[in-house]
Amino acid sequence: MKVKVPTVTNRNFETMNLFCALSLVCILILSGCKKHDEDSGSGGNEKKVDLQLVAEDFVSPLQVVSAPGTKNLYILDQVGKVWMIDSSGKKWPTPFLDLSSRIAPLSSNYDERGLIGLAFHPDFKSNCRFYVYYQLPPRAGGPVPGASWNNLSRVSQFRANCDERRTDMSTEKVLLEWDDPQMNHNGGALAFGPDEFLYIAIGDGGGANDTDLGHVDDWYSGNKGGNAQNIEANFFGKILRINIKSSSPTGTPYTIPTQNPFLNAPGLDEIYAYGFRNPYRMSFDIGGEHGLIVSDAGQALSEEINLVEKGHNYGWNVREGRHCFNAANNKDIPASCPTEDNLGNSLRDPVIEVNNWQNPTGGKATTIIGGHVYRGRAIEGWDGKYIFGTFSQSPTTPNGELFMATMGGSNWEYKEVSVKNHPNDLGYYIKGFGQDNDGEVYVTVSSNAGPTGNTGKVYKIVPATDN
Known part of the structure; x- marks a missing residue:
């Protein structure tokens, strides 16, 4: 099928390579981190809120x-443990699940x-x-001769002792696992839908631009690589749906x-989007x-929130956010790029686009x-609002922000939430x-960017009270 290539204006954007000029740690941070626009939402009468501490002394x-x-x-x-907070607000002293001995060693x-x-x-x-x-240490071999995989990614089922306080560690049942070439872009979210199927969000394999080792070719010759576009x-770069x-x-x-x-059609059967x-x-x-709402970390210009539907293509690495992407030079925005893929599926734009800190x-x-x-x-006034946030405003500053979006249409308005x-x-x-x-909605935070220390906290978002 011939791919349509319309003209897309630059809109004065330039891409800045995520951490390429910095240290390896910075490269890893920025390749998975992105930024946002100033308040693009309209004013509202939502009440001011506060944060109520639920539990603390977590790592990440x-x-x-x-x-x-x-x-x-x-x-x-993140360090491999799940902790239970019971109905009285008590944090149980021993983990509900402890996989810390099984996961790959983490960088602090x-x-x-x-x-x-x-x-x-x-x-x-x-x-x-x-x-x-979760991620385990890698198996032998690598994406090409002489290169090693970074980790083994796994999705497993466990069964808890039904007092709900601890897991029977002998009950692990591996559902899916795959060799992962880089440490970043793992996605990670799991969720059961209203259909009671399990949805699994997986990143593009890591590195940058979807072009490193372990990143295969796709249908779009304008960019090298393309795990996310190769079905x-x-x-990698997919959301899966399975019946467990x-x-x-x-x-x-x-x-x-x-x-x-893609059941009984070209493409892996598990792929949902x-x-x-x-x-x-x-x-x-x-x-x-x-609706299924997915946040997708961008490369260097745009962060995005997508309203995801079955069988659709959300653009990467042909597009980043709402603009064209150049894998050879992500500081350059091509004047045009395809609006549909080789299957005739339109490349869907996000419902929220937020500027990266390097934009x-x-x-x-x-x-x-x-x-x-x-x-x-x-x-009061929050029903039906989508609540999201940003990791931070720069890689080394613990200053994430909280946002609220009004759902509707193809471009959701959003604004920063005022927190007492x-x-x-x-x-x-x-x-x-x-x-x-x-x-009710909760937010998890830490004073440290990486999985280290014990500054991790869980807060509940609650109405603010007058002084």
């Missing part, structure tokens, strides 16, 4: 997850590996099953949902239309951190978000 908390049918919260710590300065995803089975209350995504070679309720007759520990877009760089967090709206037109987000649609009752006692930023690196079964 990435996620707060509620277990269906319970009032307990589970805190995912910055790392995108570790225990990075957690989801509970919809019937957890009765079957005690849950799912994790037949691997899972039954095993395949061929022995696979899951089956493929019959409505998956593709064209992502680093889909670090994703969530389903627990109300409304139950020459201005911006101050190292990485976008996806959150949740607020469906609680505590905060944190008038300019939160004063931490924002690592992730969470939501309880009542629809």
Whole structure:
């Protein structure tokens, strides 16, 4: 099929290579970190909010997850542990899950590996099953002769002892695993949809530009590389959807949902959507239309939030955000690029685009951190608003910001959230978000960019009280 190539104006953007001129640590930070525009949302009458401390003394908390049918919260710590906060607010003294001896050794300065995803089975209350995504040390071999893989990525099922306080470590059942060429761009989010299928967000394999070792060619000759655009070679740069309720007759520990877009067609059967760089967090709206909302860290100009639908292509590395991308020189924006792929699928633009801190037109987000649609009752005026954040405003400053978006149309308006006692930023690196079964939203933070120390905290976003 012939690919349509329309003209796309530059709009005065230039790409700046993420950490290429800096140290390896900086390269790793910036290749996974991105930035944002100033307030692009309209004014509103939402009430000021505050942060209520829920628990602390974590290393690098990435996620707060509620277990269906319970009032307990589970805190995912990147170093390999999951901690339970019971219905009384007590943090249990021993981990609910401890994989710290199994995960790949982590860099204390910055790392995108570790225990990075957690989801509970919809019937957890009765079957005690849950799912994790983590990185192990690499297996032998490498993406090309003479090169080594960086890690082995794995998605597993575990079963808890049904007091909900600890995991039976002997029950691990590996669902998927794949050799990963670089340490960054692992994605990491796991979520069950309203269809009760398990969704898995996987990054493009790492490095920069989707062009390093372990990055295959794709259909677009204008850019080298393209794991995210190649739907037949691997899972990189994709969101997968699998049915874990039954095993395949061929022995696979899951089956493929019959409505998956590439079942009985060219492309890997597990793929639900593709064209992502680093889909670090994703969530389903627990109300409304139950949309799947995915944050995708950009290269050097733009961070993005995508409203993801089955079978669609979200552009990377043909596009970054809403503009064309040049893999050979990411400081240059091509005048034009395809608007659809070789299958005739349109390259979908994000619903939110946020400027990276390196964007020459201005911006101050190292990485976008996806959150949740607020469906609680505590905060007046917040129902149906999408809450998200930024990791920080530069790689070395713990000053992430909180944002609120009004959903609707193809370009969601957003603005910074005013937080009492944190008038300019939160004063931490924002690592992730969470939501309880009542629809209230939580944010996880740390004073350290990497998985080190014990400054990690979990806060609940609550209405501000008058002094």
